[in-house]
Amino acid sequence: MRYFEDTEIGSRQILGTHVFTREEIISFAQQFDPQPFHVDDAAARRSQFGALCASGWHTAAMWMKCFVAHQTNSIAEAKARGEVVVGAGPSPGFKNLHWLKPVYVGDTITFATEVKDKQATRSRPQWGLLTAYNTGVNQHGDLVLDFESTVFLQRRP
Amino acid sequence: MPELFWEDFVEGDVKTFGSHTVTEAEIIDFARQFDPQPMHLDHAAGAASMLGGLAASGWHSCAIMMRLICDGFLLRAAGMGSPGVTETRWREPVHPGDVVTLRRTILESRTSKSRPEMGLVTFRFELLKTGGTVAVDQVVVVMFGRRNPGARLA
Numbered sequence: 665m666r667y668f669e670d671t672e673i674g675s676r677q678i679l680g681t682h683v684f685t686r687e688e689i690i691s692f693a694q695q696f697d698p699q700p701f702h703v704d705d706a707a708a709r710r711s712q713f714g715a716l717c718a719s720g721w722h723t724a725a726m727w728m729k730c731f732v733a734h735q736t737n738s739i740a741e742a743k744a745r746g747e748v749v750v751g752a753g754p755s756p757g758f759k760n761l762h763w764l765k766p767v768y769v770g771d772t773i774t775f776a777t778e779v780k781d782k783q784a785t786r787s788r789p790q791w792g793l794l795t796a797y798n799t800g801v802n803q804h805g806d807l808v809l810d811f812e813s814t815v816f817l818q819r820r821p
Numbered sequence: 822m823p824e825l826f827w828e829d830f831v832e833g834d835v836k837t838f839g840s841h842t843v844t845e846a847e848i849i850d851f852a853r854q855f856d857p858q859p860m861h862l863d864h865a866a867g868a869a870s871m872l873g874g875l876a877a878s879g880w881h882s883c884a885i886m887m888r889l890i891c892d893g894f895l896l897r898a899a900g901m902g903s904p905g906v907t908e909t910r911w912r913e914p915v916h917p918g919d920v921v922t923l924r925r926t927i928l929e930s931r932t933s934k935s936r937p938e939m940g941l942v943t944f945r946f947e948l949l950k951t952g953g954t955v956a957v958d959q960v961v962v963v964m965f966g967r968r969n970p971g972a973r974l975a
Contacts (some may be wrong), residue, residue, distance in 0.1 A: 759906075
C-alpha cells in the first residue's frame with residue numbers, strides 16, 4: 665500500500681477475477697448462509713433466483729480476497745523497485761452495499777476498487793481514512809456487487 | 822412450508838438469538854481463504870496492529886452473524902434474499918474465545934407496490950460479545966414472502 669499522502673483520488677484498479685464453482689458456493693453457504701437457494705439446486709430452481717447462486721457474503725468475501733492478493737503483489741513489486749511500502753490498517757466498516765444480480769455457478773466476476781475520498785483523522789494523527797468505491801461485474805458486463813468501504817492508511821512520518 | 826412471513830416482523834421488536842464461540846482455527850481458516858492479512862493469521866502481527874491481538878476478518882464477523890441470522894429465524898422464514906446492506910460498522914475486534922450472540926431490532930417494515938407477493942423488512946443486526954459489547958453493527962434489508970399477498974394493511 666502507498667502512504668495516505670501518495671494515494672490519488674480517482675485512481676482505479678482491477679483487483680482480479682474469480683470463477684464461482686458449484687462446490688465452493690455450496691461449501692461457503694453450508695458454513696455461513698444455508699438458505700435453500702444457496703445449497704440446493706431444486707429449491708433454487710423454485711426460488712426467485714431460478715438457479716443455485718452464491719451467498720452475497722461469499723461474493724463480498726471474494727472481493728476481499730482479490731483486494732488482498734492485489735495489495736500483496738503491489739507491495740512485492742514496490743519492494744523490488746526499492747520503494748518504502750506500508751501495510752494498510754483495519755477498516756471501520758462499509759456502506760451502501762448492493763447485491764444487484766445473483767452470482768450463479770460458473771459466473772466469472774471481475775472485482776475493482778476506486779479511490780473516492782481521503783480524510784485526515786483527528787483522533788489518530790498517524791493514520792488517514794480512505795474511502796473507496798468497490799465493484800464486482802459478471803461476464804455479461806452486469807454489476808453484481810457494489811459498496812463503499814473505508815480503510816485506515818498510514819501517513820508519511 | 823415456512824413458519825414466518827413478512828407479516829410476522831413487527832417494527833420495534835427486539836430479540837436476541839443464538840450463541841457461537843469463535844475459535845482461533847476458524848479465524849485463521851477464513852482468513853486464509855478470503856482475507857490473508859497478518860493480523861487475521863498471526864498472534865504477534867495481531868498484537869502489533871490496531872486490533873490488539875489475532876482478530877477475525879470483518880467479513881468473517883459478517884459471515885458468523887449471517888449464520889446466527891439463519892439459525893435464529895431466517896431458515897424458518899419465507900426469505901427471498903436481500904437487496905443489500907445500508908451500513909456495517911466493525912466497532913470492536915472479534916478474538917479467539919469470544920462468545921458472540923445476535924441482537925435483532927426491526928427498524929422498518931413495508932410492502933412493495935411493484936411486487937405485491939412480498940414485503941421488505943429493515944433490520945439492525947448487532948453481533949454482541951460477552952458483556953454486551955457490540956462488535957458489528959449492521960443495517961440490512963431483507964425481502965420476505967407475504968402470508969396474504971396484496972392484502973391491505975390495517
